[in-house]
Amino acid sequence: MTPAGSVLLLTTLTGFGYGLIAWLGTLAGLGFLPAAPFFLPVCVAIGLGFSSAGLVASTLHLGHPERAWRAFSQWRSSWLSREGVAAMATFPPAVAFAGLWWLLGAGAVATRVAGVVAAVLAFVTVFCTSMIYASLKPIRQWHNPHTAPDYLIFAVFSGAVLLAALWAIWFGAAKGLAVAALVAALAALGAKLAYWRFIDTQKPLVSLASATGLLSFGTVQPLDRPHFTENYVLREMGYQIARKHAVKLRRIAAVLAFLLPALLALVASERVLPAVATTAATLSALVGLLVERWLFFAEATHVSTIYYGV
Amino acid sequence: MTSLPEPQPGGKKLGLVIDLDTCVGCHACAVNCKEWNTGGHHAPLPDHNPYGKEPHGVWFNRIHSYEAGCGSTSKTVNFPRSCLHCETPQCVTVCPTGASYKRAEDGIVLVNTDICIGCKLCSWACPYGAREFDEDQGVMKKCTLCIDRIYNEALPEAEREPACVATCPSRARHFGDFNDPDSKVSRLVAERGGVALMPELGYAPVNRYLPPRKATIPAKPLERQHGGSVNALLKMLDMVLSR
Numbered sequence: 381m382t383p384a385g386s387v388l389l390l391t392t393l394t395g396f397g398y399g400l401i402a403w404l405g406t407l408a409g410l411g412f413l414p415a416a417p418f419f420l421p422v423c424v425a426i427g428l429g430f431s432s433a434g435l436v437a438s439t440l441h442l443g444h445p446e447r448a449w450r451a452f453s454q455w456r457s458s459w460l461s462r463e464g465v466a467a468m469a470t471f472p473p474a475v476a477f478a479g480l481w482w483l484l485g486a487g488a489v490a491t492r493v494a495g496v497v498a499a500v501l502a503f504v505t506v507f508c509t510s511m512i513y514a515s516l517k518p519i520r521q522w523h524n525p526h527t528a529p530d531y532l533i534f535a536v537f538s539g540a541v542l543l544a545a546l547w548a549i550w551f552g553a554a555k556g557l558a559v560a561a562l563v564a565a566l567a568a569l570g571a572k573l574a575y576w577r578f579i580d581t582q583k584p585l586v587s588l589a590s591a592t593g594l595l596s597f598g599t600v601q602p603l604d605r606p607h608f609t610e611n612y613v614l615r616e617m618g619y620q621i622a623r624k625h626a627v628k629l630r631r632i633a634a635v636l637a638f639l640l641p642a643l644l645a646l647v648a649s650e651r652v653l654p655a656v657a658t659t660a661a662t663l664s665a666l667v668g669l670l671v672e673r674w675l676f677f678a679e680a681t682h683v684s685t686i687y688y689g690v
Numbered sequence: 691m692t693s694l695p696e697p698q699p700g701g702k703k704l705g706l707v708i709d710l711d712t713c714v715g716c717h718a719c720a721v722n723c724k725e726w727n728t729g730g731h732h733a734p735l736p737d738h739n740p741y742g743k744e745p746h747g748v749w750f751n752r753i754h755s756y757e758a759g760c761g762s763t764s765k766t767v768n769f770p771r772s773c774l775h776c777e778t779p780q781c782v783t784v785c786p787t788g789a790s791y792k793r794a795e796d797g798i799v800l801v802n803t804d805i806c807i808g809c810k811l812c813s814w815a816c817p818y819g820a821r822e823f824d825e826d827q828g829v830m831k832k833c834t835l836c837i838d839r840i841y842n843e844a845l846p847e848a849e850r851e852p853a854c855v856a857t858c859p860s861r862a863r864h865f866g867d868f869n870d871p872d873s874k875v876s877r878l879v880a881e882r883g884g885v886a887l888m889p890e891l892g893y894a895p896v897n898r899y900l901p902p903r904k905a906t907i908p909a910k911p912l913e914r915q916h917g918g919s920v921n922a923l924l925k926m927l928d929m930v931l932s933r
Contacts, residue, residue: 517892603757
């Protein structure tokens, strides 16, 4: 599948944004956040900023961005529509959470409830995003039990490093969050390695004989293509540029997205330059997750290309 | 609505039967499809650089050729590929706007290009590669089963069939109602063992393909070993030359 920049930005940036909101809401609900009046509203604004940037980027993918509002209508059947609804529905409780924190304080019941509601909706949004891909039966690298948990784990990890960085910049040391980011980074790395092992051992979904209804003939080989130049199906679904570099890109993704942030989180947890280390970890994770997401698309094969012998 | 419609009692299930035994791979169906549809329901269809080095555009019908089997019994099979108007099409249910829909009354899968946002998700959901994106208009396009021909009262009744069916010179394409057990398409499928493509993916495609016939006419032996019907002169020559 062709990795479109707008979709890479959507899934990566909303992972950071909604991941951060999920952490803030959960920690506030449990009463684990310091009662500084401005820290939380600033963090919520940054989280919603990441999410908004991703959502705006996604509209660049559309042939008709001005019609994007129509995508809220088909939530009964479409995961893309559900993602849109959940993404928007997270904003009011998140804004209320920040406002109530500032007005009523960190300990108020209303603040905590708003935080938990925002956190739940943030998780639901990321889950809906993951299901857009996980529900597509023609793409075996997406339609499998890894996709949805992976997206949630990556969002938890993204939010953890971002919150660790904001905390360290604001308050200095951030031992607990740095350890959380370290654990999340290792969990995310494990999930990604398991995913790569899984797709490498998958079998093709169908044979050309089944795709052409010629099973009774045994083998079927392509002879002539219908057209000698590319068409939409080959451009969109038959993307192959990345596959020859996949091994190197997987190493780059694993190091930048997970290993380097894990190392930097470990450094921060030992109170060595916590703000610098966690900020570097966040930037490394952002770049690494973009590479990881690029591979998620570039390594995905679509069953329709079997008609072209691809 | 992109939820699938409940099947209506007495509703039709319109689709095509494509005979892989008689298809000669002439691409006439693809050309007539393009010709009709660039002026029809989804008009116009992109057609860039048509006489240049790298022509490209949107076509609803693409004709592949395959070699089926191997060795002396292998066959060249010409294979037209278009929308199969599936009974459970994921291209419809993934649509976030309601632009992609399946008609309750006859099962035709269509795109309302007035509300399509051009997210392309429907094309990702189609395992048959049947949908092609119109870059010029920013919307998705697909086979309409020539909805503007089959119900078109301005056309003589005999011409109310899809353009691909009307033009096929070897009568390899048939159009009809699969819900009617006595229709031509239902009978062809029953008699010839019509098959669905990739049934294991669960899209329940309506269109059926008739596999090439395997029967061969037994050839006469080149020489007869025994018997007196062979010309006596040839028999004598054979004896002389065989020494």
